[in-house]
Amino acid sequence: MKAFSKASSILRLFKEAILGSEQNFTEGNINRAIFLLSVPMILEMSMEALFAVVDVFYVSRLNDNDALAAVTLTESMLTLIYSIAIGLSMGVTALVARRVGEKDIPAASVAAVQSLYIGVGISLVISVGGLIFAKDLLALMGASPSIIQNCSGYTQWMLGGNLTIMLLFLINAIFRGAGDASLALRALVISNGLNIVLDPIFIFGFGPIPAFGVEGAAIATNIGRGLGVLYQIYHLWKGKGLIKVHVENFMLQTKVMANLIRISVGGTLQFLIGSASWIFLVRIISTFGSEALAGYSIAIRVIIFTILPSWGMANASATLVGQNLGAGQPERAEQSVWKTGFFNMIFLVGVMIIFLLFARPILEFFTRDEKVIEVGIECLRVIALGYVFYGYGMVIAQSFNGAGDTRTPTLLNFFGFWCFQIPLAYALAITFEFGPTGVYAAISIAESAIAIAGILIFRQGKWKGVKI
Numbered sequence: 123m124k125a126f127s128k129a130s131s132i133l134r135l136f137k138e139a140i141l142g143s144e145q146n147f148t149e150g151n152i153n154r155a156i157f158l159l160s161v162p163m164i165l166e167m168s169m170e171a172l173f174a175v176v177d178v179f180y181v182s183r184l185n186d187n188d189a190l191a192a193v194t195l196t197e198s199m200l201t202l203i204y205s206i207a208i209g210l211s212m213g214v215t216a217l218v219a220r221r222v223g224e225k226d227i228p229a230a231s232v233a234a235v236q237s238l239y240i241g242v243g244i245s246l247v248i249s250v251g252g253l254i255f256a257k258d259l260l261a262l263m264g265a266s267p268s269i270i271q272n273c274s275g276y277t278q279w280m281l282g283g284n285l286t287i288m289l290l291f292l293i294n295a296i297f298r299g300a301g302d303a304s305l306a307l308r309a310l311v312i313s314n315g316l317n318i319v320l321d322p323i324f325i326f327g328f329g330p331i332p333a334f335g336v337e338g339a340a341i342a343t344n345i346g347r348g349l350g351v352l353y354q355i356y357h358l359w360k361g362k363g364l365i366k367v368h369v370e371n372f373m374l375q376t377k378v379m380a381n382l383i384r385i386s387v388g389g390t391l392q393f394l395i396g397s398a399s400w401i402f403l404v405r406i407i408s409t410f411g412s413e414a415l416a417g418y419s420i421a422i423r424v425i426i427f428t429i430l431p432s433w434g435m436a437n438a439s440a441t442l443v444g445q446n447l448g449a450g451q452p453e454r455a456e457q458s459v460w461k462t463g464f465f466n467m468i469f470l471v472g473v474m475i476i477f478l479l480f481a482r483p484i485l486e487f488f489t490r491d492e493k494v495i496e497v498g499i500e501c502l503r504v505i506a507l508g509y510v511f512y513g514y515g516m517v518i519a520q521s522f523n524g525a526g527d528t529r530t531p532t533l534l535n536f537f538g539f540w541c542f543q544i545p546l547a548y549a550l551a552i553t554f555e556f557g558p559t560g561v562y563a564a565i566s567i568a569e570s571a572i573a574i575a576g577i578l579i580f581r582q583g584k585w586k587g588v589k590i
Contacts, residue, residue, distance in 0.1 A: 136161060140304055147301055147442055148223055148449035156462050159441055162303035163434035166294065168427070169310035173317060173347075177339045178423045180321045182488045187412040188266070189336040192273035194419035195263045196280050198404045201397035203248060203284045204291075209390025210241055211295035212523040213382050215437070216444050218299025218365065219524065220590055223448020227364060229378075234296040234358070235371040236379040240386075241292045245285040252281020263401070264408040279340030286347035293354040298441055300364040305357055313350030317343050385590055388528025392519075392535040399539035403565070406551050407558050414558050417497025420488045424498075425505055428473045429516075435466045436516045440524030447525055452586040459521040459580070467513030477506040501562050508566035515573025518580045526590035530579055534572050543568035 135154065139161035147155040181189050214237040221230035252259070256277040260270045290313065294306035323331055324338030334341060358367045407418050439462040446455035477484075485498040519531040543564050550560025 140165075140307070148445050148451060148454070152442075152454065152458050152461060155442060156435075156438060156458065156465065159301065159303055159438035160435045160462070160465075162307040163298065163437045164431040166303065166307040166310050166434055168431045168434070169307065169314045172314045172427070173343055175423050175427050176314070176318055176321055177343060178420055179488060180325050181336050181339055182420065184325070184335060186336070187416045187491075187494075188269045189273055189276075190416040190419050191265070191408075191412050192260070192269050192276050192336055193339070194404065194415055194422075195260055195265055195269070195408075196277045197419075198263065198397075198401045199259060199277070200280060200284070200287070201400055202394060203281075203287055205393030205397040206244055206390050207241070207288045207291035208393050209388075209528075210237060210288075210382075210386045211291045212389035212440070212520075212528065213237070213386030214292060215295045215299040215440055216385055216524055216526050216590060217382060218296055219301075219441050219444025220448040220526070222300055222364065223445040230300065231365050231367060231371050232375055232378055233382060234365055235367055236375055236382055237292050237296070238289070239374065240379065240383065241288045242285065245288040248284050249282050252284065253278055256281060264405055266412070273336050275334075275337035276340045279337060279344060283340070283344035283347075286344055286351055289351045289354070290347055293351070293358060296358070296365055297354075298437055299444065301441060301445065302364060303438070303441075305354075309350045309354045312353050313346045315346075316349055317346035320345055381590070385526055385528060388532045389523050392528065392532035395532065395535040396539055399544055402544050403547055403561050406547055406561055409552075410558055413491065413493040414497050416489070416491070417485075417494040418501055418558065420485060420494065421498035421501035421505075424484055424502060428470070432466055432470055432473075432513065433516060433520075435462055435469070436520035438462060439517045440520040443521045443524035444526075447586070447588075452583075455521075455525070455586070456583070459517060463514040463517040466517050467510065470509040470513035474506040474509040477502045497558055500559050504559060504562035505566050508569045511570040511573040515569065515576050518573070518576040521580065522576075522585055525585040526588040527585040530585070531576065534576055534579075538568050538572035538575070542571065 135157055139158045147159065178190065178193060181193055214233060217233045218230045221227070221233065257270050257274045259281075260274055260277055290309065294309060297303065297306040320342035321339055322328075324334050324342045325336070326338075327333030358365065404415075404418070408415050439459050442458040442462070443455045446452070446458065481499040481502040482495065484502065485495045488498075489495060519534070522528065522530050546567065547561045547564035550556045550564055551558065552560075554560065556563070
């Protein structure tokens with residue numbers, strides 16, 4: 123009976139987390155707060171990860187390594203956009219969460235609108251550049267002439283439609299900062315559901331819709347994300363959530379915008395540094411041919427599929443830190459971080475074991491090319507070895523960001539990625555001739571080192587006194 127009662131209690135809590143009935147996490151049981159925030163955020167990040175997995179699944183059915191390579195090269199460029207979106211998202215989550223903790227909901231709504239102005243402005247500049255210079259960017263990334271000639275349409279669609287990425291991240295960050303993670307989840311469920319249905323239609327053709335090939339994956343993704351954004355906007359304007367946008371919020375508030383930019387710059391830089399390092403890693407791997415790039419493409423999407431849910435738990439930690447610091451409870455904020463980090467580590471260790479044991483069947487689900495499979499297996503297994511430390515590391519990084527201290531993780535990323543990971547990857551892959559395996563080893567080693575350094579700095583507690 124005790125087991126049944128406990129299971130029933132967990133199910134009720136799960137339902138509450140999905141429905142989003144609680145928005146203030148500055149009091150009550152910490153484990154309960156972590157659960158209520160983490161469940162929808164983990165599912166939200168799983169939905170975000172599905173975009174990449176679904177695209178590469180259907181594109182792989184074209185049996186065209188050039189198409190897969192184009193997806194990989196474009197995705198590496200999109201990571202720069204993700205970096206900006208995530209950096210701005212960290213700023214708005216921190217600011218909204220702090221204002222919610224201070225019980226100043228009107229100020230939280232103002233901050234939400236100012237973040238959207240910034241995101242739209244940046245996105246429009248990127249869209250114009252992507253539409254005009256797609257082929258040049260692919261060439262810069264080391265794409266072969268056949269990739270540039272046949273697959274540049276995919277790159278144009280993805281870069282040109284980056285506004286949907288930017289708004290999805292920013293509006294969901296507003297919901298998360300207010301503790302309404304379930305609404306962010308529902309927006310991505312809608313986007314992904316449409317993407318799953320539309321991907322095969324636009325890639326392979328259906329009825330009056332012609333087969334667009336790899337370009338069709340980008341069309342489907344943009345339509346899915348676009349409708350998800352419309353759902354978000356409706357709830358910001360008409361919804362019943364804590365944060366509501368009214369006409370008076372549309373006025374430009376330069377002081378709020380400046381504060382938001384100040385907080386977000388560090389977050390954007392830390393992800394730009396990390397994303398730029400991934401571009402260099404892809405550039406190194408591209409020297410080993412299309413098979414190596416295709417294997418890496420599939421494996422890295424599988425890795426993202428497991429990492430993003432873990433980021434969901436890390437995002438929960440950021441919200442808990444922001445709200446509790448706003449409520450004047452720094453010790454509760456710290457306790458939330460250590461508990462969330464432990465849960466996250468346990469989750470990723472489980473994923474690591476799965477990758478070590480079942481890498482081949484996972485890769486065979488996407489492709490039957492043996493050379494591509496061998497590269498992908500090596501990638502999954504080697505990178506997964508760093509998951510033990512990375513589970514704690516990502517929670518610590520997001521906790522700094524939730525406190526408004528984006529400088530510390532930025533410096534950690536700069537020294538960890540640019541001064542350590544990239545030189546190590548080049549040395550192992552090229553100088554010592556380990557090939558792509560050298561790149562994977564460098565990723566695992568660098569991520570572990572960054573996580574350990576972050577934990578040591580976090581223990582000093584200076585983040586508790588950051589003012590935003």
